[in-house]
Amino acid sequence: MRDREYLEHHLGTLTTTGGTDLGSTTAVAPEVLKRARQRIDVDDLYAAVLANDRPKLARAITLLESTSPAHRELAQELLVRLLPKSGNALRVGITGVPGVGKSTFIETLGMKLIGEGHRVAVVAIDPSSTKTRGSILGDKTRMARLSKEDSAFIRPSPSAGTLGGVAKATREAIVVFEAAGYDIILVETVGVGQSEVAVHQMVDCFTFLALAGAGDQLQGIKKGVLEMADIVAINKADGPNEKLAKRAARDLAAAMRMVRSQDELWHPPTLTMSAVEGSGVDEFWGYVMDHHEVMQREGLFEDRRRQQQIGWMWAMVHETIRLRLDNDAAVKTTSAAMERQLREGTTTPTLAAQRILAAFDGG
Ligand SMILES: Nc1nc2c(ncn2[C@@H]2O[C@H](COP(=O)(O)OP(=O)(O)OP(=O)(O)O)[C@@H](O)[C@H]2O)c(=O)[nH]1
Ligand SMILES: [Mg+2]
Numbered sequence: 154m155r156d157r158e159y160l161e162h163h164l165g166t167l168t169t170t171g172g173t174d175l176g177s178t179t180a181v182a183p184e185v186l187k188r189a190r191q192r193i194d195v196d197d198l199y200a201a202v203l204a205n206d207r208p209k210l211a212r213a214i215t216l217l218e219s220t221s222p223a224h225r226e227l228a229q230e231l232l233v234r235l236l237p238k239s240g241n242a243l244r245v246g247i248t249g250v251p252g253v254g255k256s257t258f259i260e261t262l263g264m265k266l267i268g269e270g271h272r273v274a275v276v277a278i279d280p281s282s283t284k285t286r287g288s289i290l291g292d293k294t295r296m297a298r299l300s301k302e303d304s305a306f307i308r309p310s311p312s313a314g315t316l317g318g319v320a321k322a323t324r325e326a327i328v329v330f331e332a333a334g335y336d337i338i339l340v341e342t343v344g345v346g347q348s349e350v351a352v353h354q355m356v357d358c359f360t361f362l363a364l365a366g367a368g369d370q371l372q373g374i375k376k377g378v379l380e381m382a383d384i385v386a387i388n389k390a391d392g393p394n395e396k397l398a399k400r401a402a403r404d405l406a407a408a409m410r411m412v413r414s415q416d417e418l419w420h421p422p423t424l425t426m427s428a429v430e431g432s433g434v435d436e437f438w439g440y441v442m443d444h445h446e447v448m449q450r451e452g453l454f455e456d457r458r459r460q461q462q463i464g465w466m467w468a469m470v471h472e473t474i475r476l477r478l479d480n481d482a483a484v485k486t487t488s489a490a491m492e493r494q495l496r497e498g499t500t501t502p503t504l505a506a507q508r509i510l511a512a513f514d515g516g
């Protein structure tokens with residue numbers, strides 16, 4: 154039922170024009186906005202979000218993901234009103250290579266949390282996903298129990314677009330979920346490209362799931378991710394794999410000590426767990442709580458959120474400029490000419506760059 158609801162809202166009146174973007178850089182014509190307003194009642198959506206009306210919550214988020222300029226404008230109206238009601242959830246990021254068990258873990262953790270009386274929203278960032286429909290259903294089957302719970306809401310990644318656009322939609326979805334009273338937000342991202350950095354920018358606690366390798370190798374671990382992680386967990390520590398996982402956890406703990414300063418107020422713990430069997434999940438959440446307590450006590454919690462707001466603002470500025478640059482007619486003409494001249498060896502990259510920027514400034 155929920156899948157159908159979800160798809161209906163995707164395929165219904167709020168059509169997206171493909172790809173999630175930061176939206177238009179030009180003003181919306183008043184008559185276009187008026188027509189959009191006739192179909193989308195912001196007052197009604199606002200009240201419905203606060204009342205946690207599930208179909209309308211989905212609709213509000215679809216509105217945020219829309220690339221139509223009129224929808225973008227209405228979405229911002231809705232967000233501005235919801236913003237004072239948001240900010241009260243704990244936001245936890247969960248990253249790790251494809252197949253490490255993030256969705257399985259979120260299902261187990263989510264069930265535990267709603268059992269304790271929490272309301273859990275799950276969002277995802279997967280800018281590489283072009284098979285949106287497939288992954289919606291895929292994720293829902295992986296979280297089969299959680300997706301049936303009234304205290305949980307699973308929202309798959311917006312359809313493929315720029316990472317900036319996808320991250321923006323997810324961040325805005327968090328505002329909506331918080332206003333609707335969800336007190337824990339879990340953000341899943343696949344550990345490829347820059348999506349981890351984007352998630353780190355929007356969560357209070359950033360966790361990293363890893364696997365023990367075939368030997369005693371650790372798999373898929375980038376130094377950058379260890380630098381960001383607040384908690385590290387080796388998943389699939391079950392059956393014959395358990396011993397290997399324990400050893401991997403020790404190695405990883407040592408690696409963490411190398412990349413992290415000992416002066417930090419929080420020393421990221423490394424644990425083993427099994428998302429399938431549920432072992433280690435309580436311990437994991439205990440660390441999330443410990444981390445939260447330390448951050449609050451040291452005044453770092455609010456600091457981090459404020460830093461994120463500033464980082465977010467600049468990300469929007471950079472992304473918007475990049476979009477404008479890419480879509481600028483004068484830039485397109487000049488850059489074609491500059492690329493030709495570079496191939497012919499009749500200009501230098503510096504001069505060519507100057508010409509393109511001059512075209513942009515003049516256009
Ligand atoms: N043995 C074992 N298998 C697990 C565990 N957690 C997940 N799996 C299995 O690993 C596979 C991948 O799990 P997912 O939860 O889909 O992994 P994911 O990280 O969400 O994958 P992507 O969304 O594709 O990045 C599935 O077949 C799971 O059943 C675990 O703790 N132990
Ligand atoms: Mg997954």
